[in-house]
Structure formats: C-alpha cells, structure tokens
Amino acid sequence: MNSKLIKFLLSVCVLCLPLSLLAQHGSTSDKSVGIRFMDVPIAKALETASVLNKPVFIDCYTVWCGPCKYLSSDVFPDKRVGDFYNEKFICLQIDMEKGEGLEIAKKYEIKSYPTLLFLDANGEVMHRDMGSRSVDNFIKLGETALNPEKNSASIIKKIKNGEVTAATVTYTLDNASRNIKLTIEWLDKLFGDKPEATWSNDELWPVLEKYAPLKSKYGEYIINNKELLNKIGKTRVEFCVERMVANFYNMEFRELGYTRIGVEQYLENYNSPMVDRAFLRQKFSLGLSLVLQHPGDQAAWTMWFDKAAAYYKKYEPQKAPDFQNIEVIIQNNKPDINYIIATIQSTKHEYAPLAIQAINFTVTSSLLSKDKVLSQSAIDSINSGSEAILKNCTLDPLKVNNFAWALVSHPQRDKFLQTARKLSAYTLTKGDSYYWLDTYATICAQLHQFDEAIKYQAKAIESVKKQDPQKIKFYEDMLDKFKKHETVF
Secondary structure, three states, rough: OOHHHHHHHHHHHHHHHHHHHHHOOOOOOOOOOOOOOOOOOHHHHHHHHHHOOOOOOEEEOOOHHHHHHHHHHHHOOOHHHHHHHHHOOOOEEEEEOOOOOHHHHHHHHOOOOOOOEEEEOOOEEEEEOOOOOOOOHHHHHHHHOOOOOOOOOHHHHHHHHHOOOOOHHHHHHEEEOOOHHHHHHHHHHHEEEEEOHOOOOOHHHHHHHOOOOOOOOOHHHHHHHHHHHHHOOHHHHHHHHHHHHHHHHHHHHHOOOHHHHHHHHHHHHHOHHHHHHHHHHHHHHHHHHHHHHHHHHHHHHHHHHHHHHHHHHHHOOOOOOOOOOOHHHHHHHHHOHHHHHHHHHHHOOOOHHHHHHHHHHOOOOOOOOOOOOHHHHHHHHHHHHHHOOOOOOOOOOHHHHHHHHHHOOOHHHOOHHHHHHHHHHHHHHHOOOHHHHHHHHHHHHHHHHHHHHHHHHHHHHHHHHHHHHHHHHHHHHHHHHHHHOOOOO
C-alpha cells in the first residue's frame, strides 16, 4: 500500500471520527444536517485537505460575538449550507481567544469577528470575509471562495498588477483603516471619468452604497439623485444615506475639522428629508452614549427619550420606540437594577414605561445574581412589565427563556415564579427546544406542580435525544428529582 493511499485512508478516518465523537463534545449545531465541523488541529485539517483536494473553511469566532452566535444558530445548521460546505470544504470552527485560535488570529491578522477564512491546502488565504449573512448569501460566499476569478487571492493579484476595478477597490477599502481621504482617492480611481449615468449600474453602485462619504461628490450624488429611489429602491437608498450620516456624525467629523456642534449645524441645515430622517435616528441612537456614561442621571434619560420621541413622532408615529438597545447599558455597565429603574421612573416621561419593559426583557443573571436584593419597586416593575412584554409577538424566545431562568434562579424567586412561568410558557409556543422545556419544568417544580414538571421534563428528554444526546443524563437526573418531589433551587 503506497504512502499516499495510506494518508488518504487516515484522512477519511479523521473525517469520520467527528461524526461519532462530536456527539460527545457538542461541536456541531445539528447532528444530522448542517456543517460538520472537524474537531482537529489546523495542521491535521490542512493535511486532510491536501489528500482530498479540498480547501479549508474556518469560522473564526469569539464566544461574546453576537453575529457569530447568529451564524452558529441559524446558518451553520441549515441543510443546504451543510450539503454545500461538507462537500466542498474541510470545515473548522475555532475560538480566536483561546488555544490554537490565538496563533491563528495572529498569523492571519484576524481582528474582527466573525472572520470567515478560506485556505488552500498550503495554508494560504484563498478568500476571507467578515460578518454574518443569510443562508443564501453564505452559500454564495463559499462559491466566491472557490472562484479563482473572484476570490481574495485573485483580487490581491490584480491589485499588485495595478488593476482598478470595483472588486479591487472594495477589497482595498475593506482592509484599510477608515480614512476619508483614502476612500475618496480610491473612489476617484474607480469612477474617474465615468459618466454619472453609469454610477448606479450593477458594478459601481455597490461600491458607492458601501463607501461613499456624505461630504463628497459621491454623497451629494446619492442624496440629490431622485432617480435612484426608483432604480435602486427607496429602502436601499435610505439605508445608504443613514450609513453616510452615521459615519459623518460618529467618526468623520474629526478628520474633516468639524466640532460636534458644527456637525449638528451642518446636518440640520441639510435640505434633504432623507438626511433629516437619518440624522434624527442617529441622535436617538447615539444619545445612548450619554446614558451609558451617566446611567443614574435623570436628565440623561430624559434627553434620550426626547430624541426618540422626535424621531418616532415624525417618521414612525404608528410604531412604538424600540428600546432594546438598553441591553447595551446592562451588558457594559451592569448598573444596579433598583437604581436604574428608579431613575427612569423619576423622569415621568411618556416613554419611560417602554424603557422599563425593555430592561425587564434584557435582565440577565448577572443583574439578578445572589448578591443582589431587589427593591419592591423593581420587583413590581418586573412582574407588571412582563405582561406588556408578552404582547410583543417578535420576541426572541431564547432571550425570553434566559429571562425566565434568571428569575427562577434568583434568591427572591418566590416573588417571580408566576411571571417566570408565563414567560417560559411563551417560549413553548415557539418550539420544542430542550432548554425551554427544562426551564418550564423547573419553574413548575418550584411551584410544587410536580405532575406538570414531570410531564415537561419528559418532553425535554425526548427533545435532547434528537438534538444533543450527550446531555441526556443531566435531564434524566432532573426528572428523577421531580419524581421525588424535589425542587432544583
């Protein structure tokens, strides 16, 4: 038996191992469909890639990255994604902040997450991209990586040869530090003497959409060209304007020599409804930074609410303000929930109840930890606000489940059990995740409704058998507790 054949057989074994062993290590989102990520060092993956003549795909993630979690929960488990990537690539999923990931991040200069890295069998970059995307676009990404005329490696070669195309400009600006002068310089190289009538074509428009600065001839073209609304679409053009305004308001003003006041004067005098809308939305969004700095300042909250009111009353009067970004305050500052709720209530603003509902929704175990004693006001707010929360049919059941669990695991859980049960019951209308079933069973047990607890824990076990069988013992142990009429906490 020759050495190459031996290598091939060994590689096949390596590829097969994860299918049986990953069930023990929980390395895949789904055991029957979706991407099958190998649980091997990158050197072994590259060796296998060489033998099987396949590139390597690496999901470079971190545990705290929201878009990373979205890919893992909603994209990687998809059957179409799995069918494509399992056939075309050797797939790895590596945390960039521990183990081998630290060296990989350094070697390939990975600084944003998720970075989606495609390597040839020699470990050279074929293609790379960043951020989450839909199932269809993720498959298209893999197709681009395999295309020698469109992948990153080919674009880099074209750049070295001095070619100026939409692809080379996009790649250059994607990998350059945000700089207005550099951006305009490259846009000028691409657009040159091309007539404006061509700027909205399929090749050039995506470049403008992504990079055009507000204060440039390209920004003026987008804002003042009413024909774009019909050709490109109102939603897409408005989103582009919002990006330009956000960049100008957030970052570019310093580079352009503006003060913050100067920026606001400039934008407020801009004779464009689209700029006005985008600017008001930005003031509402960025007003959060003041709250972040002073979470206990009543005036800061009032100012933020006023900005929200100005935007929603003018442009979306039928829609309640979305205060879900209060989650940022909670995650970054971890203020005392008693303190922050009392501060918001003290504003007596019409939007205060909505903000408190958002806080109720985004409460985490860190805020409801064992060293926290909640005031009666906070307790009442959480319980009363939950009814309103459940009227929102767009709630993320995962977040609702986490909220319910935080309540039932809190030392003052007796104050929240009925609320926790309602929240948990909501999740059961959205699916049969064993997490959600187990939470509901645990809450029932805490209420001494053991028949219900046993019923739903049995359902959790059936679900875990299908979705994550290596965890079954934990759920069986919980069922035994409930059969003995024991509570979890």
